[in-house]
Amino acid sequence: MKAIRRFTVRTVLPAPIAGLAALAANLRWSWHEPTARLFRSLDPDAWEEVREDPVALLGSFDRVRLEALAMDSDVVSEVQRQVADLQRYLTEPRWYQQQLGAEAPRAIAYFSPEYGITAALPQYSGGLGILAGDHLKAASDLGVPIVGVGLFYQAGYFKQSLSRDAWQQETYPVLDPDGLPLTLLREADGTPAVVSLPLPDARRLRAHIWRADVGRIPLLLLDSNIPANDDAARVITDRLYGGGGDHRLQQELLLGMGGVQALRIHARLTGGPAPEVFHTNEGHAGFLGVERIRELMDDGLAWDEALAAVRASTVFTTHTPVPAGIDRFEALQVGHFLRAGLAPGVPTENILKLGSEDYPGGDPATFNMAVMGLRLAQRANGVAKLHGRVSRRMFSGLWSGFDVEEVPITSVTNGVHVPTWVDPMLAAFARERFGAAAGTGDGEEPNWSLAADVPDADLWALRRRLREQLIADVRERLRASWLKRGASRMELGWTESVLDPDVLTIGFARRVPTYKRLTLMLRDPARLKALLLHPTRPVQLVIAGKSHPADEAGKRMIQDLVRFTDDPAVRHRIVFLPNYDMRMARTLFPGCDVWLNNPLRPLEACGTSGMKAALNGGLNLSVLDGWWDEMYDGENGWAIPTAPAGSSPEHRDDIEAAALYALIENEVAPRFYGVQVSGGAGAAGPSEAAVGGVPHQWVQMIKHTLSHLGPQVSAERMVRDYVSRLYLPAAQAGQAAAKGSFAGAKELAAYARRVRSAWHGIAVEHVDSIGLEEEPSIGDKFRVDAYVRLAGVNPEDVAVQAVYGAVTEADELSDPAVHELELSEELGDGRYLFTGDLRLERSGSFGYGVRVVPRHHALVSVPELGLVTSAS
Numbered sequence: 026m027k028a029i030r031r032f033t034v035r036t037v038l039p040a041p042i043a044g045l046a047a048l049a050a051n052l053r054w055s056w057h058e059p060t061a062r063l064f065r066s067l068d069p070d071a072w073e074e075v076r077e078d079p080v081a082l083l084g085s086f087d088r089v090r091l092e093a094l095a096m097d098s099d100v101v102s103e104v105q106r107q108v109a110d111l112q113r114y115l116t117e118p119r120w121y122q123q124q125l126g127a128e129a130p131r132a133i134a135y136f137s138p139e140y141g142i143t144a145a146l147p148q149y150s151g152g153l154g155i156l157a158g159d160h161l162k163a164a165s166d167l168g169v170p171i172v173g174v175g176l177f178y179q180a181g182y183f184k185q186s187l188s189r190d191a192w193q194q195e196t197y198p199v200l201d202p203d204g205l206p207l208t209l210l211r212e213a214d215g216t217p218a219v220v221s222l223p224l225p226d227a228r229r230l231r232a233h234i235w236r237a238d239v240g241r242i243p244l245l246l247l248d249s250n251i252p253a254n255d256d257a258a259r260v261i262t263d264r265l266y267g268g269g270g271d272h273r274l275q276q277e278l279l280l281g282m283g284g285v286q287a288l289r290i291h292a293r294l295t296g297g298p299a300p301e302v303f304h305t306n307e308g309h310a311g312f313l314g315v316e317r318i319r320e321l322m323d324d325g326l327a328w329d330e331a332l333a334a335v336r337a338s339t340v341f342t343t344h345t346p347v348p349a350g351i352d353r354f355e356a357l358q359v360g361h362f363l364r365a366g367l368a369p370g371v372p373t374e375n376i377l378k379l380g381s382e383d384y385p386g387g388d389p390a391t392f393n394m395a396v397m398g399l400r401l402a403q404r405a406n407g408v409a410k411l412h413g414r415v416s417r418r419m420f421s422g423l424w425s426g427f428d429v430e431e432v433p434i435t436s437v438t439n440g441v442h443v444p445t446w447v448d449p450m451l452a453a454f455a456r457e458r459f460g461a462a463a464g465t466g467d468g469e470e471p472n473w474s475l476a477a478d479v480p481d482a483d484l485w486a487l488r489r490r491l492r493e494q495l496i497a498d499v500r501e502r503l504r505a506s507w508l509k510r511g512a513s514r515m516e517l518g519w520t521e522s523v524l525d526p527d528v529l530t531i532g533f534a535r536r537v538p539t540y541k542r543l544t545l546m547l548r549d550p551a552r553l554k555a556l557l558l559h560p561t562r563p564v565q566l567v568i569a570g571k572s573h574p575a576d577e578a579g580k581r582m583i584q585d586l587v588r589f590t591d592d593p594a595v596r597h598r599i600v601f602l603p604n605y606d607m608r609m610a611r612t613l614f615p616g617c618d619v620w621l622n623n624p625l626r627p628l629e630a631c632g633t634s635g636m637k638a639a640l641n642g643g644l645n646l647s648v649l650d651g652w653w654d655e656m657y658d659g660e661n662g663w664a665i666p667t668a669p670a671g672s673s674p675e676h677r678d679d680i681e682a683a684a685l686y687a688l689i690e691n692e693v694a695p696r697f698y699g700v701q702v703s704g705g706a707g708a709a710g711p712s713e714a715a716v717g718g719v720p721h722q723w724v725q726m727i728k729h730t731l732s733h734l735g736p737q738v739s740a741e742r743m744v745r746d747y748v749s750r751l752y753l754p755a756a757q758a759g760q761a762a763a764k765g766s767f768a769g770a771k772e773l774a775a776y777a778r779r780v781r782s783a784w785h786g787i788a789v790e791h792v793d794s795i796g797l798e799e800e801p802s803i804g805d806k807f808r809v810d811a812y813v814r815l816a817g818v819n820p821e822d823v824a825v826q827a828v829y830g831a832v833t834e835a836d837e838l839s840d841p842a843v844h845e846l847e848l849s850e851e852l853g854d855g856r857y858l859f860t861g862d863l864r865l866e867r868s869g870s871f872g873y874g875v876r877v878v879p880r881h882h883a884l885v886s887v888p889e890l891g892l893v894t895s896a897s
């Protein structure tokens with residue numbers, strides 16, 4: 026019989042172990058191994074059965090069982106110890122409190138459409154969400170006062186399985202928030218707090234607010250599945266990235282505008298401080314800026330004043346150079362929703378302009394969320410150095426008249442949360458070996474700078490244990506997958522000996538958009554087969570990944586791959602595991618010797634799975650894209666060469682696949698099996714060292730990876746970068762804008778109005794270079810005199826700049842430097858002489874130009890107002 030209603034009965038715990046409820050309610054258990062260990066110890070089998078979910082574990086115990094636990098003095102004292110530890114963790118001053126002064130922001134809002142914190146709270150689809158989860162966890166460890174904002178999806182992302190013929194099947198198990206580590210935000214009278222947005226046709230979209238505690242970080246998740254909504258509004262938060270068009274747009278209106286409302290409600294109910302910085306993780310939450318503008322205009326600010334104040338305190342992170350990864354709506358459709366009264370008092374046309382692709386190559390009928398994100402944030406960044414460069418080019422149309430290098434998008438390279446992603450076995454190993462000297466407490470980052478002193482054989486033996494742990498998991502998952510695919514138990518004996526704990530294990534797992542090229546390894550199936558079945562130096566492959574449900578090409582790639590793995594000739598050496606999630610990932614990364622990544626460069630913005638592998642001593646074998654482009658150093662793995670620019674896609678895949686096979690065959694496998702490799706291809710044939718020995722060169726690379734990459738790929742490094750380079754400056758700018766009833770924002774807006782209206786009259790009339798030799802040489806100096814007409818603008822309000830450097834064949838300055846000229850003479854009639862000395866620092870072609878740009882202390886970058894006039 027089908028239940029007509031379901032609800033979860035909350036467990037009532039006996040007093041001696043009541044602390045378990047607090048431990049289960051705070052998601053810190055998901056990265057604090059001692060707490061997770063405590064839960065596991067209560068009932069190891071049940072812990073596996075509930076897939077490592079403390080709330081479900083406690084719910085699975087009956088009263089007799091709970092009474093027995095409450096009588097167990099070991100359990101009781103461990104509960105007390107962990108509760109005390111959590112309390113200390115939540116309240117003690119940490120890095121942020123110790124290092125930063127009183128002017129540091131007291132709250133920072135962080136918006137993301139998805140959060141990957143633990144498999145037990147499945148509210149993520151892939152890298153973006155897991156990054157957001159890692160960001161919150163690292164912020165918690167560092168004491169950074171972030172408040173997270175997102176949506177609560179009833180079905181999260183889909184669960185993946187395979188049909189008999191290897192086609193991806195999706196199911197959407199419905200989550201019951203009462204059975205998750207969430208608490209409902211309630212008003213003082215006990216009724217649920219409600220966020221509410223008007224919709225067209227006099228409808229409303231309301232949402233309740235669930236709060237998850239991620240260590241010290243509150244995470245607010247908006248849930249539209251409430252009785253006060255009509256049916257259509259209830260399903261807005263049904264699934265992650267569900268539907269298209271209107272559905273997605275309403276999700277994003279709720280996330281952005283409803284999210285700001287939720288923050289206000291949360292601050293009111295908890296007495297917490299209002300956020301001083303708003304960080305939006307990708308463009309999906311961009312409407313948060315519109316809601317903040319609405320608030321300020323309600324308080325009497327003009328549009329441009331409110332915009333200036335919002336921009337000052339907003340940080341925007343762009344995450345993808347793939348156009349399909351960016352949300353774009355029809356401008357008409359956005360206007361339709363806005364006109365329902367979402368932001369009364371804010372001119373709809375102005376909002377539509379924020380997202381308009383009104384630049385060459387853009388589509389003016391489109392409302393682009395990334396474009397709005399950039400226009401609503403005074404500070405913006407990509408997620409790796411290469412991605413920063415790519416983003417500056419990609420969005421340069423928004424700053425026409427400026428060189429790509431000047432586009433105000435910096436980069437902060439992503440990182441991964443170390444305590445989440447280091448295998449407990451490896452963490453314990455580090456603790457034992459380095460002990461207090463390395464400062465490795467539970468849940469802290471191992472200090473691998475001491476790794477050099479660890480005997481190679483010990484590290485190698487540990488790596489084998491990690492490989493074994495993975496293989497056990499693989500066999501179990503493979504069997505389960507085959508049963509789902511309709512095989513009988515009788516046919517599945519072979520799964521018990523799949524993979525070999527002494528064979529070089531290569532991992533590849535990620536979402537399956539085309540650019541990640543899941544099937545590049547299948548380019549030459551015979552070649553792959555030969556690598557798998559090599560008589561002395563075989564490799565084995567573990568592969569996983571979900572395709573977006575609407576992406577047929579992705580599903581076909583999975584099918585091609587799975588069909589290859591189904592072949593009895595190779596199926597003991599290559600496996601595809603369905604339903605890639607964080608739980609699988611935590612065993613997969615540590616168990617792989619090599620982590621493979623072969624995207625189409627430069628489409629992988631950063632990529633983080635290779636970082637997680639590196640933290641566990643895995644070596645990366647990757648195209649020089651994303652993070653690997655900046656962190657590959659020749660000793661921490663291998664770079665797959667990229668085909669020359671301009672190659673056809675087919676040719677490109679051929680070249681890069683061939684390079685991949687050759688690297689595995691000639692470099693990776695020989696080194697793993699202990700053949701001494703120096704430079705190019707190693708001598709063929711098995712080596713003595715391979716037989717039961719330790720491949721010292723390989724272990725050297727592991728140690729190098731742990732000690733050098735470990736600190737660089739850590740999410741603590743990332744969050745510290747965000748704090749110092751983006752949050753603190755944004756907080757200061759926001760405070761300056763808001764001070765004295767927003768005098769700062771008003772002043773900047775008035776300045777922008779003033780110079781904008783006069784700008785067309787500004788001209789560089791004439792430029793002289795004085796003292797330049799006929800044949801100049803390095804070190805020579807000369808003077809630049811620029812005669813400039815300012816048309817009523819004050820000379821203090823502009824900068825007159827010489828821009829100089831090497832000149833390309835097309836007479837473009839490449840990578841130019843800027844030197845500001847000084848006002849030397851007022852010539853009357855609004856004309857001025859600006860002057861300055863330039864020095865020739867380099868040989869070769871040299872050129873310079875002169876330009877006039879706005880100058881104001883509250884501007885962060887030169888192109889910010891989009892105004893520039895150059896000498897012609």
Ligand SMILES: *Cc1c(COP(=O)(O)O)cnc(C)c1O
Nearest residue numbers: 151152535606607610632633634
């Ligand atoms: C790390 C991780 C990702 C993201 O990996 P990328 O390398 O950024 O593609 C996706 N899914 C899971 C489960 C992960 O752990």
